[in-house]
Amino acid sequence: xxxxxxxxxxxxxxxxxxxxxxxxxxxxxxxxxxxxxxxxxxxxxxxxxxxxxxxxxxxxxxxxxxxxxxxxxxxxxxxxxxxxxxxxxxxxxxxxxxxxxxxxxxxxxxxxxxxxxxxxxxxxxxxxxxxxxxxxxxxxxxxxxxxxxxxxxxxxxxxxxxxxxxxxxxxxxxxxxxxxxxxxxxxxxxxxxxxxxxxxxxxxxxxxxxxxxxxxxxxxxxxxxxxxxxx
Amino acid sequence: xxxxxxxxxxxxxxxxxxxxxxxxxxxxxxxxxxxxxxxxxxxxxxxxxxxxxxxxxxxxxxxxxxxxxxxxxxxxxxxxxxxxxxxxxxxxxxxxxx
Numbered sequence: 001x002x003x004x005x006x007x008x009x010x011x012x013x014x015x016x017x018x019x020x021x022x023x024x025x026x027x028x029x030x031x032x033x034x035x036x037x038x039x040x041x042x043x044x045x046x047x048x049x050x051x052x053x054x055x056x057x058x059x060x061x062x063x064x065x066x067x068x069x070x071x072x073x074x075x076x077x078x079x080x081x082x083x084x085x086x087x088x089x090x091x092x093x094x095x096x097x098x099x100x101x102x103x104x105x106x107x108x109x110x111x112x113x114x115x116x117x118x119x120x121x122x123x124x125x126x127x128x129x130x131x132x133x134x135x136x137x138x139x140x141x142x143x144x145x146x147x148x149x150x151x152x153x154x155x156x157x158x159x160x161x162x163x164x165x166x167x168x169x170x171x172x173x174x175x176x177x178x179x180x181x182x183x184x185x186x187x188x189x190x191x192x193x194x195x196x197x198x199x200x201x202x203x204x205x206x207x208x209x210x211x212x213x214x215x216x217x218x219x220x221x222x223x224x225x226x227x228x229x230x231x
Numbered sequence: 232x233x234x235x236x237x238x239x240x241x242x243x244x245x246x247x248x249x250x251x252x253x254x255x256x257x258x259x260x261x262x263x264x265x266x267x268x269x270x271x272x273x274x275x276x277x278x279x280x281x282x283x284x285x286x287x288x289x290x291x292x293x294x295x296x297x298x299x300x301x302x303x304x305x306x307x308x309x310x311x312x313x314x315x316x317x318x319x320x321x322x323x324x325x326x327x328x329x
Contacts, residue, residue: 053283121286129282137290144298219295226302 048192049126049201057131058204062186065207066171068133069214073168076218083225099149107149114142122212126201132208136215143220147227155224160217167214174203174210234278241278245271256311258304266297 043055057065121128122135146153178187186203193200245268252264269292276285308317 051283130286131283134283134286134290137287137295141290141294144294148298223295223298226299 044195046192047188047201047204048195048197049204050196051126051128051131053129054126054131054204054208055201058125058207059186059188059201062175062207065211066175066186069168069171069211072215072218073164076222079222080225098151103149107145111142111146114145115139118142118212118216122208123205124198125208125212126204127196127198132211133215135208135212136217137219139212139216140219140223143216144223147223155220157221157224160221160224164214164217164221167210167217170210171207171214174207178203238275238278241271241275245275258309258311259301262297262300262304265300266293269293269296 039056039060040052042060043049043052047055047059049055049059118135118137118139118141120135121130121138122132125131125135143155147155174189175186178189179185181187181189186207188202188204190202190206192202199205248264248267248271252261252268255261255264269288272292273285273288276282276288
């Protein structure tokens with residue numbers, strides 16, 4: 001009975017997928033028309049952003065990015081709720097072995113440069129490849145290096161939650177400012193500036209800095225919770 | 232042309248690393264191999280002119296996923312057979328009790 005149900009549902013899924021995939025038409029030019037020209041020309045001419053991906057992610061599809069950030073926040077919150085049992089008891093048991101002196105010195109040497117790279121990636125999100133998510137992940141990787149190298153290295157959960165909340169509120173605040181000034185959520189309220197300038201693209205730079213801080217705080221919190229799990 | 236050849240080499244290496252990760256009984260090596268898949272995939276993304284995706288893949292796929300798997304291995308067992316052995320031992324004990 002169970003098998004029959006599984007087979008029937010798989011057949012239904014297969015029929016739907018077949019329908020979708022035969023409709024795509026591989027090899028044909030189905031991107032010839034549509035919204036892509038508006039994106040490609042609009043990001044350079046009206047928004048003055050040289051990285052088209054960033055302009056789509058943060059400006060044209062900014063609401064989706066807000067949802068993405070929310071998903072990440074919910075994931076980190078759920079993980080913390082499951083694994084983080086006792087508060088205010090920091091660094092009770094690390095799951096890792098103690099590391100050698102070479103690793104310790106190397107980590108100390110690498111940590112500031114990783115931070116700098118992450119900050120560069122999310123500050124220059126509208127000029128060069130990368131952006132808030134990538135920069136935040138790089139910063140979290142730096143904290144991960146310190147956490148797995150030094151067993152008693154600890155980050156303050158309070159500070160992380162403050163950074164995260166402030167960054168999230170900044171994102172929503174910018175969106176609401178766009179709503180009140182220009183009648184559309186996440187509309188560009190700041191001047192666009194010049195192409196290839198650091199202060200260009202209006203609100204994109206600020207939003208990506210906020211997203212970078214938020215992602216970095218969330219991922220660092222996740223790693224810290226997983227590393228210092230108690231039984 | 233050279234990029235096409237390079238892409239094919241990278242894809243073959245990725246398939247090799249994936250097969251290694253499946254067949255390897257030492258789970259730590261398997262996790263490192265799956266990290267290598269992500270590393271090679273990020274190079275493929277750069278060749279396909281998607282540097283944004285490549286950055287994400289390099290940071291998340293290589294560093295974060297690998298370390299979370301390593302933490303999981305540290306908390307459980309390192310070798311694939313170990314788990315089976317433990318279960319077998321438990322079953323033997325049970326049958327001996329009976």
